[in-house]
Amino acid sequence: MGRWRDGTGELSVVGGAGTPVPLEIAASYRARTRGLLGRDGIEGAILLSPASSVHTFRMRFAIDVAHLDRHLRVVAVRTMVPGRLGAVRVRARHVLEAEAGAMAGWGLRPGVLVTIATGQDLRT
Secondary structure, eight states, X not given: OOOOOSEEEXXXXXXXXXXXXXXXXXXXXXXXXXXXXXXXXXXXXXXXXXXXXXXXXXOSSOEEEXXXXXXXXXXXXXXXXXXXXXXXXXXXXXXXXXETTHHHHHTOOTTOBEEEEEHXXXXX
């Protein structure tokens, strides 16, 4: 739950479907700013950290957005179509983005906890 670096990892929903989700981590300003812009889709999800809101201007597809608190508990989940400005979630410290509809399949909903494995964690 500390500070991440740009890279990859796996997202798991505690009590969810059980299959880890491929995860891109965007922790630098540059990576967070780029996010999913210019892409036609994403396999898995992208974590923007730190972040408390997102927009979908210049996006090519609708996305699911989950706001996470500092303990990685889901505060809110919304689907956003291109060309929208999302609300700022005061308690949010991180934002997950995925293709629209994906998060429901993972069991991601307000109140659930997620875990993130990166680097060394993935090798064990």
